Amino acid sequence: MDFPPYLGSMPMHAITEMHGEPGLLERFRLEIEGFDEPARERLNAALDLTAELHRDDRRVREPYLNHLLRVAIRMMHHYQVRDVDVIVAGLLHDAVEDHPAELAGTDGGADPTGAALAALAERFGSRVARLVAAVTNPAYDPGRDRHTQYREHLAVSLEHEPWARVIKVSDFTDNGVGVIHTVGPKVVSSATKYRPLVPLYRDLIARPDTPLSAAVKRHIFGQLDLAEERFSAILDRPAHSH
Structure with a gap:
């Protein structure tokens, strides 16, 4: 090719x-x-x-x-x-x-x-x-909200693994910013899952021990802003536009 x-x-x-x-x-x-x-x-x-x-x-x-x-x-x-x-x-x-x-x-x-x-x-x-x-991801407790357990797991597992934060934020960017390239009911379910993670990733990337340059961190913050805009466009529409 x-x-x-x-x-x-x-x-x-x-x-x-x-x-x-x-x-x-x-x-x-x-x-x-x-x-x-x-x-x-x-x-x-x-x-x-x-x-x-x-x-x-x-x-x-x-x-x-x-x-x-x-x-x-x-x-x-x-x-x-x-x-x-x-x-x-x-x-x-x-x-x-x-x-x-x-x-x-x-x-x-x-x-x-x-x-x-x-x-x-x-x-x-x-x-x-x-x-x-x-x-x-660990096995989840079926009696508790999966999204809540996912956020809790990320906060704990990424706390002491700075390089794992880098992998996970690239994964999140592909899922979050890329949500506009998704089709069908998965659009809303993905936005609902990922939107609450934006502040968590912003905090993790901003930490001094996250091994990325200042310029790269600014780039990632821009991507997180973009993801937030897209989640908002999907989830915050007036009811009559659904």
């Missing part, structure tokens, strides 16, 4: 709309060109694994892999992340939650999440596994 010479500077939603998964894979390849060979090998190994695990997964109109690619590309391009463990964890951030048995290579026994994290640690190191653990 032929891609335009300016693919490396195209907005990711434009790449997704025009070129789909092949375009995002090519953009990922362009982003990792500046890394040394051992780093590129690890990044490609993580990409191969996540592509295999999520091969049958879809999110609304697209392959799920597109979301994982955008999360990783955003960290490299917009957040200037050069820490390979963080990018690997970004690619694999949903692997333990969505495919623990496949990742562990067994039924996972009594603790499929623990087995999947151990398999991840064996393949990519304990730090990658720790970062993925921090962004993996």
Whole structure:
């Protein structure tokens, strides 16, 4: 497939709309060109694994892999992340939650999440596994509101994992700012889930120990503002316009 010479500077939603998964894979390849060979090998190994695990997964109109690619590309391009463990964890951030048995290579026994994290640690190191653990949702209490439990989990799990905040805010940006690229009833449900998280992410990113430059933090605050505007447009419309 032929891609335009300016693919490396195209907005990711434009790449997704025009070129789909092949375009995002090519953009990922362009982003990792500046890394040394051992780093590129690890990044490609993580990409191969996540592509295999999520091969049958879809999110609304697209392959799920597109979301994982955008999360990783955003960290490299917009957040200037050069820490390979963080990018690997970004690619694999949903692997333990969505495919623990496949990742562990067994039924996972009594603790499929623990087995999947151990398999991840064996393949990519304990730090990658720790970062993925921090962004993996626990089992929820069915008697309590899921959205409330999700917010509580994030506040606790990201408190002492500054790099996990970076992964999670890229994930949130793809889900939150990208809500306008969603269709059907998921638009309102996503906006309802994500809107209360904006102040939490704003606080976490503003913290001095969050390892991003001042310019990158300003960029993220702008994205959070944009997400808030979009949630407001979806959820605050007068009743007669629904």
